[in-house]
Amino acid sequence: MSLDQKIANVRTLLGTVQADYAPAVFANSFGAEDMVLTDIIARYYPGIEMFTLDTGRLPEETYSLMKEVTERYGIRVPVYFPEAAAVEAFVAQNGPNAFYDSVELRKTCCHIRKVEPLKRALRGKRAWITGLRRDQAPTRKDLTETEFDADNGLQKISPLLDWSLADVWAYLKQFDVPYNALHDKGYASIGCAPCTRAITPGEDVRAGRWWWENPEIKECGLHPDKRHKNTVISRLPADLSVPGQSQGDKKKRVQALIKSHGS
Template identity: 50%
Template sequence: MAINDALALVIDFFEGKKVFSTSFGIEDQLLTHYIAPFANRVEVFTLDTGRQFNETYEVFQRTQNKYPLINIKTFFPDETDIAAYVNTNGVNGFYNSVESRKECCRVRKVVPLQKAIAGASLWITGLRAEQSQNREEMEFLEWDEANQLVKYNPLLHYSLKEVEQLTNVFNIPVSSLYKKGYLSIGCAPCTRALLEGEDFRAGRWWWENGKKECGLHIHSDKNY
């Protein structure tokens, strides 16, 4: 089933507040294109951690220009939480330990996310199975126990090549970082370009070993 048809069915089926989160990566950009016709029924939001690439803001603006009917609401971390983290760990304390990095992600991303999805019955994401081991085990529609809502992953079994082809067909704005090897774009201090042959998530928190997640998309029943 085509993405637009599947989206229509899912959006019609679920009552209440429906949200779509975008970080302006290529997958999210493709979904923004398909969600545009449902702009009055799906709340679109992004999380601004305060440590974004300037290129992320540039594609944010280009996206708003192309899809003026979509109001992309921005959620920010609490200033008090940021001050407490920096005073305790240092401005770049996330390099010091996995625990410190995860706390930074919690303050800058997880806590704002809770505000963004509060009261929602459905959360639409741009996750794809080939992005990580954790995401290989996700379903198109799944219950998110931690957030008490249903998560919908319409691009789950799309390949990166298919996503790229569709963004080209529809002339969808893509971050200039993407063509420089940044296939997964997060905060500037925590993201680098991929080297040839590296795993999709290798550019995120590259100084760490193990699974690469920030806490937004975690199965509560798995040790990821």
């Protein structure tokens, strides 16, 4: 499938989400994939809100990109922070870099800094949009384009799920979309500064995230590994076109597919 067709499919899906799942919100981490969605949503879907999570440990380059997005698109993305008392208690008990000490402490830190703020950001929403791709990590192979997120009680949409990394960068270059300067320094996936490093050629794209852990467990809790959950899920067809089908009928088909798995 060509990049143009993939873009068209993303726009069809986002158009349906904006029309039928308001209030919908895009969880923006300002990574390469999320900058594709930032560009599309900012230009075409003003009804879809955005937010980002500031863990308090982000790299300076991420803050610089936030400023660039504001200047480029004329939008200021709302920021959700972790609860200060929870961070203070965790650091007081375990130290500022306890996430290096054990998987349990790392996941506790992620829960405080990411999962809890996410839940606040999603409160009252009917759908949330992510920039997840299936080939990013072993924990994401079984993800679906649309699924009901039982943990947060709303629909979860991943429009770029079947995009390749080459597709992402082709889009960014074609539309001159700003991106995190760390990508040019070998950082394929960017999170908190102490938990992110550059990768070497040939390494997995998420090898620089929590590099001291087994790849099979490298998630922060925002996107639980579906191999270990019994959630009813569904995937929208990559090609939503049917010969002779009108745009109105196509939209109704997408809407029905989404709704059939949100109940």
